[in-house]
Amino acid sequence: MHRARAYALIGATCLIGALAGGSASAMAPKNLDFSALRQALSAPAHLSYSGEVQTMEVGQASSRVAVYRVEHRAPDLTRRWYLAPRSLYGDTVIVRGKLRYAVDVHRNRIVFTKRSNDSDVTPDADDLALMAKNYRLVSAPQQRLVGRLANVLLLVNRFTDQTAMRVFVDTQTHLVLESERYGPDGSLISSTRFEMLRYEHSVPKALFTVPRGMPQVDGPNYGPPSPNVARVAGHAGFTARSPRYLPDGFEPITAGIASIDGIRTLDVLYSDGIRTVSLYENARNAAVDLRRLNPRSIRVGSHLGLYAERGSTTLLSWRKGPLHLALVGALPIDELARIAASI
């Protein structure tokens, strides 16, 4: 009898322990591999859909919102028709693979840009390597968006343990329904989300026809930048500077030499896989004209700089010796100033 009670007690203890352990593991955030994000990146290549999208950038001084209708025909035809803001109402962007046509009905022109890649249509799963190096992918409870069940994926910074991005992925089609970015204080700094979505068996090709009868002008020409930052800096024509301090996980990604408004400018993109900051340098005594952005002054080491915000992006400009420098990124101004002071 005593033995039977003892067995029952042990059994009950084991059962309670198993239940407790099970619930504990269920509550702990689950680290995922990045295959879910790879699927999400490649989803538009084999999905056609139409819908309405809202993008938003939240800044300290100002916020920017755009709403557009979107039609996408797999693998690489996309058309966006802008509903808001009012200044863009009726304008259209048509992406045909590597070619982008911005139909500007207000100025009766089509701005043509050629890209060697476009994030809307040709995602590249290998590009997740840097993100995986600096971020953990954690699943959160599923949510329902635009009538679809979505897996919620959090990208948590490995150095700060702060969530930098939240991605809502359709459980069935793997299309990204919404993505949100967060600042270091946890505040939302930008989001892109479907307000309406309908998957289509086929979207007519005619929707992606570029209108005729409007003059076509060449837009900015973004050629492929080089990964060899040192080599590009060597072609700058002046002794380029680089930061001695960068936030944890940041590293140089690409560099290029561009002629911006006729000024030969070296630009280097630094990133940790999600957050980015660009450094621009020129030796032509060309300061950045910030007058339209209500600039404010800030001390950069022993120099005085000016900074301004547009949406969630901050631009910091200053002069050091013969160089004019600028940092652009969605980082707090004190972080930008710290990077600038190390240059």
Added chain:
Amino acid sequence: MNEEHLSPEQLLDYLRGELAPEEDARAYAHVAECATCRCEQDEQVRLSELLHEYARQTERPMPQGVVASVRSVIEAAATRPPFLLRLRSVLRPAFAVPLAVAVLLLALLVQPWRPALAPAPTLNATALLSDHAAMAHVLPFSQGNALPSVLEHRRLSRVQTYTLGPSANRIADASR
């Protein structure tokens, strides 16, 4: 007044305090914000100081006979002396030296041989913001600009990237 930069005349008037109060206030505010005009102002102040210093060093006491000479010239003018005589009196050192100094100072101030000061070039802030957004597109889930810059802004910034050879990894292979 030119909204962009002060003209040399305006700058000189501003330095001499000869502008009307409203113009003076506008010039003061402009010079405070405009590196080009501030640089020009510094240059004019430096030049002015240089000239004053030169004038001070070369200043000599008025010769005793100058007044008498002037009177004699006036009296002689009444009797219409010959041209050569008048020229000789003008070319006397007491007149020739100050005259030469005055001409030199005027030439240094005006600097007719110097080309007009070109306005310093500037970079369009919007071009940098758009370029950064375009560069960041190499990263997955980059959202870039909420508003397409080529539609948002009236002016198209001229961004032309020089290609420096083939890329070596996949991230860099992506476009800007």
